[in-house]
Structure formats: C-alpha cells, structure tokens
Amino acid sequence: MFCAYYLKKNGYQVRLLEARNPYEGASSINAGLFCPSHFIALAEPSMKSKSFQWIIRPSSPLYVQPRLDLNFLRWGWQFFKNANVKHVEKSIKPLLDITLLGKNLFEIFLEEENINEHLYSNKGLLMIYSDEKNGIKERKTGDKARNLGLDVEDLDRHKLLELEPSISHIVKGAVHYKCDSHSTPTKIMDALRDKIRDLGVELHFGMKVTGFDKKNQLIKMIHTDQQDFESDITILACGAWSPILAKSVGIPMLIEAGKGYNIDISTPHKIKYPSILIEPKTAITPMESFLRISGKMELMGLNTNIRKNSITTLIHAFKAFYQDVEVTKENQMDISSGFRPLSVDGLPMIGRSSSISNLFIATGHGMLGWSMAAATGKIITELIQESNTSIPVDAFRPERS
Numbered sequence: 294m295f296c297a298y299y300l301k302k303n304g305y306q307v308r309l310l311e312a313r314n315p316y317e318g319a320s321s322i323n324a325g326l327f328c329p330s331h332f333i334a335l336a337e338p339s340m341k342s343k344s345f346q347w348i349i350r351p352s353s354p355l356y357v358q359p360r361l362d363l364n365f366l367r368w369g370w371q372f373f374k375n376a377n378v379k380h381v382e383k384s385i386k387p388l389l390d391i392t393l394l395g396k397n398l399f400e401i402f403l404e405e406e407n408i409n410e411h412l413y414s415n416k417g418l419l420m421i422y423s424d425e426k427n428g429i430k431e432r433k434t435g436d437k438a439r440n441l442g443l444d445v446e447d448l449d450r451h452k453l454l455e456l457e458p459s460i461s462h463i464v465k466g467a468v469h470y471k472c473d474s475h476s477t478p479t480k481i482m483d484a485l486r487d488k489i490r491d492l493g494v495e496l497h498f499g500m501k502v503t504g505f506d507k508k509n510q511l512i513k514m515i516h517t518d519q520q521d522f523e524s525d526i527t528i529l530a531c532g533a534w535s536p537i538l539a540k541s542v543g544i545p546m547l548i549e550a551g552k553g554y555n556i557d558i559s560t561p562h563k564i565k566y567p568s569i570l571i572e573p574k575t576a577i578t579p580m581e582s583f584l585r586i587s588g589k590m591e592l593m594g595l596n597t598n599i600r601k602n603s604i605t606t607l608i609h610a611f612k613a614f615y616q617d618v619e620v621t622k623e624n625q626m627d628i629s630s631g632f633r634p635l636s637v638d639g640l641p642m643i644g645r646s647s648s649i650s651n652l653f654i655a656t657g658h659g660m661l662g663w664s665m666a667a668a669t670g671k672i673i674t675e676l677i678q679e680s681n682t683s684i685p686v687d688a689f690r691p692e693r694s
C-alpha cells in the first residue's frame with residue numbers, strides 16, 4: 294500500500310490488486326513495532342544451535358513441520374549458510390538505514406495526512422529478560438546500538454519497575470530501546486487504505502492475480518480471477534505468496550512463510566510500554582483500545598491453521614512476565630495468524646527485476662516488514678522514477694544469490 298501511496302503522490306496512475314477482502318495480510322496483525330533496534334539479521338550464527346534446541350521443545354518459539362519440499366530444503370540450506378558473523382556485520386548498515394528511514398517516513402506520513410496521532414507512540418521498546426545470561430547478551434546488543442548512534446538505556450529490575458510496575462517477580466531487567474516506537478496496525482492499515490483511495494488509487498479487494506502475459510521480456514498484461522488489466526509497470530508485493538507469482542514469470546525466489554499469531558485482548562491492564570519478552574520471543578503491545586500478544590515462528594508453508602498449543606504458549610509467556618493480568622475466553626477479542634515473508638539472508642528484496650525490466654519486486658521483509666513498509670514504498674517509487682534513492686539499496690537487490 295505504501296508503494297501505491299508514494300507512486301500516486303508522484304503522479305502515477307495506480308491500481309492495487311489484493312486477493313483478500315478485506316485486507317488481512319501480516320501487515321494488519323503484526324505487533325506494530327518500528328524497530329531500528331533490530332539491526333541484527335535473522336540469519337545470525339546462534340540461530341544454528343538455537344533452532345535445533347527449539348525444534349525439539351514443543352513450547353519453544355519455533356515450530357518446524359517436517360515436509361519434503363525442495364524449495365523449503367533449499368531455503369533452509371541457504372539460510373544456514375548465511376548465518377555467519379561476516380553476513381551479520383555486513384547487514385547492519387542496510388538494516389539500520391531502512392528501518393530508520395521507514396520510521397521517519399511513517400511519522401511524516403501520519404503528520405502530513407492528519408492521521409490520528411494516538412495510533413502511534415514514541416515510547417521505545419523494552420527487551421525484557423528473566424535470565425541474567427540473556428540480559429548480558431542483550432546489553433551487548435544495546436552497547437552496539439549506542440555505538441551506532443541509537444538511544445538505549447540498560448534497566449536493572451529496580452529501574453524497570455519504576456517504568457513498568459506491572460512486571461512479574463521472574464523479570465530480572467530490560468534494555469530500553471528508546472529509538473523504537475509502536476502503533477496500532479489494524480487501524481493504520483484502514484487509514485492508509487482510505488488515504489490511497491481518496492488520492493485516486495484504484496482499489497480491487499478480493500481479486501487474485503493469477504498470472505501475467507509477457508512479451509519481449511516485459512509484462513504487458515496482468516490476469517486475475519475476475520478480469521485482465523494492461524500494465525506499464527508491475528510491482529510484485531505479495532508477502533509470503535510472492536514466490537508463486539515470481540515463478541509464473543520464470544523468476545526463482547526463495548521465501549519461506551514464517552507464521553506468527555496475534556491475540557488481541559481487552560483485559561484491564563496497566564502496561565505502559567511495548568515489550569519483547571526475550572526468552573519466549575513474545576511481543577506485548579499496548580494498542581489503541583486493547584493489548585496485543587504476538588509471536589511464534591512456525592515453518593509449515595502457507596498453512597493458515599491456528600495451533601492451539603501455540604496460543605496457549607503465548608498466553609503463558611504473557612502471564613509469566615506480567616502480574617495481575619487475566620486472559621479469559623471472554624476478553625479474547627481476536628486470534629489471527631499472518632506470514633512473515635522470510636528471505637534467506639534476513640534482508641528484504643526491493644528493486645527492479647534483472648530479467649523483466651518493467652517488473653519491480655518488494656517482498657522478503659521477514660520480521661520487520663512493518664518497520665520497513667514506508668521506506669519500501671518510497672524506494673520503489675524512486676527506482677521507478679530512476680532518481681537517486683534515499684538510502685543505498687544494493688544489499689536489497691531482489692535476485693541476489
């Protein structure tokens with residue numbers, strides 16, 4: 294949607310084709326965090342050992358469904374190949390550039406378009422730990438963040454209690470990334486959709502793209518399940534589904550769907566700050582009129598089943614880290630799932646296709662697609678205009694190997 298927003302603002306005629314009705318992709322159900330603090334790529338060395346420990350523990354943050362799928366095996370192989378120190382170091386700057394740009398552009402978008410400021414808050418993010426070993430690791434990341442110019446404070450239990458009195462007895466401390474912010478995605482997505490419609494973007498919800506007509510290495514026509522459209526420029530931004538359409542035009546794309554859940558609850562609470570609970574990898578976000586618990590990473594392909602065990606684990610994590618909170622059937626407003634489009638190196642794929650010159654790709658944003666959304670829309674617009682990009686984009690080349 295941010296691609297549509299910036300393109301329309303720059304005078305292009307834009308049509309958005311969305312298979313679902315209403316919009317229900319990962320972008321509506323995420324934890325709503327803008328995280329410049331997350332400059333360590335998902336493909337990092339400790340993932341190798343952690344993944345194997347997690348796979349055998351049912352309550353762990355990761356679930357992998359065994360399956361004989363060649364693309365999944367290829368994805369796993371490439372992911373582990375990338376999980377090395379050199380790759381992590383090389384990815385820091387591109388990740389920091391794009392998340393900082395994304396956050397900044399998002400703030401400008403809210404202000405320029407007069408979108409309710411209550412949907413966004415600049416309080417930062419608490420990375421909360423219950424095991425001092427993890428505290429040591431997180432403080433090291435905090436040191437690194439400070440060296441990169443981010444605003445970060447280490448909080449022992451005493452200091453954390455002053456800020457967030459609702460933490461439970463198991464919590465040892467937190468690192469407060471004041472550089473981060475949070476929002477209410479469902480409402481922002483509604484506001485963004487209304488805004489682009491008002492600007493004159495042609496919106497087609499409930500219309501699935503089924504394929505393309507190509508001539509001389511250019512996409513000429515887009516086929517959908519309802520009608521066909523001529524197209525001068527096509528942007529493929531289908532999240533975890535992107536490889537299906539990429540394959541239809543001969544572009545190999547390795548993206549694995551990382552399913553995550555959100556549980557929205559209306560339980561009364563005094564939680565003031567958004568947090569990530571480090572050990573269970575669960576995010577807690579106070580949103581406009583409810584609290585969102587999100588997390589889990591399930592590698593099961595494009596499978597939308599909601600696993601009861603995963604929901605229970607998320608609720609347990611929440612109740613273990615906060616006191617005086619109740620999650621009952623009555624106060625559960627919504628449970629949904631969404632797919633993080635996971636690239637093999639933890640960096641998004643943003644740019645012009647090298648084989649089809651009027652095709653642009655914007656996907657692979659993994660765990661950070663909300664933080665990077667506005668930046669992605671802006672970069673795609675700049676690339677289409679053939680103007681200088683706001684940040685270097687070489688690391689995001691879609692068809693990098």
Ligand SMILES: Cc1cc2nc3c(=O)[nH]c(=O)nc-3n(C[C@H](O)[C@H](O)[C@H](O)COP(=O)(O)OP(=O)(O)OC[C@H]3O[C@@H](n4cnc5c(N)ncnc54)[C@H](O)[C@@H]3O)c2cc1C
Nearest residue numbers: 312318319320323324325326502531532553661662663664
């Ligand atoms: C539980 C969870 C928590 C998260 N928390 C955060 C967070 O706090 N901060 C952050 O930065 N990121 C977060 N993320 C990641 C972020 O939500 C994703 O990276 C981002 O939403 C991906 O956006 P997308 O537009 O690429 O994909 P999506 O939002 O999934 O959108 C893709 C859309 O393409 C449509 N589509 C697919 N195929 C077709 C077709 N053939 N024709 C037409 N339309 C099609 C789908 O219907 C879908 O609506 C989280 C993700 C999850 C799952």
